[in-house]
Amino acid sequence: MAFLMRLTGSIVKWNEQKGYGFVKPDSNAKELFIHIKEFDWRPEQGQKISFVVGRDKQGRPCAQNAILYGDYLKQQKGSSINYVGFVFIALFLIAMIYLVLSGLLTIWVVPVYVLMSLLSFSFYWYDKDAAQRKAWRLPENMLHLIDVSGGWIGAILAQQRYRHKTKKISFRVGFWLSVLLNLGMLYLISQNQML
Incomplete structure (x- = not known):
């Protein structure tokens, strides 16, 4: 499902009893x-919100995924690109090329990282979409497992593309621990290649 552009507007009528x-x-x-x-709060008439236009069960247009407008502005201001992640990816790719060309790492490791990164990217996309639809979410441990298996490059790209999983501190700590664990495993593999 494609992500829809957010609009802004005001709640002009609100029936608290009927919701x-x-x-x-x-x-x-x-x-x-x-x-x-x-x-995710008790709305009131006159409040300014950001929302996406979706369809109800009968196919009629309706407003969905509301965010209080002040919170929306904070999200927009805080959505600058995280260049640290991209620099980290670039340094990793340079190191990977060196290790493969020098024979310290077999070439089969490259497609593993590509496939796991594609899987991770698609899982982050699904989880973001599910969050917006208020549907079943993927467990965070599942995302960490994919990242520790080599999908962390796709995770960084998805986090930046979809602005997903970039704020929660406990998730960020778990994510970077999974990256370090993956790099540690890659180091052990390269050491075994030297033997």
Whole structure:
């Protein structure tokens, strides 16, 4: 599923008892229905929000995945590119090329990293999409297992592309520990090649 562009608007009607209301987009488009399940706070009439336009079960357009507008602005300001991750990937790739060309590492390691990175990227995409849809999420340990198996390059790219799993400190610590563990295993493999 493609990720939809976020819009901004205001809650112009809200029925607290029934748990639904209507959002008027800033673009002067038609008011959109929104249900209480699309919020992670108690909404009030007049609040400014960011949202995506989706479809309800009958196929009608509605507002989904609401974020309080101030929080949305904070997300936008905090969404700058993390160049540390890209530099780390570049240094790793240079080291990998050196190890393969010098015979310290067999070439079969390269497709393993490529495949695991593609798998990791797709899992992060799925988890981000599931979070937006409020659907079943992947366990964090599953993401760490893929990363420690060589998928951490895809994980860094997905984290930057989808702005996913970049804030939670416990996850970030676990992620970088899985990267270090993977590099440690790669080192042991290269040492065995030398024997």
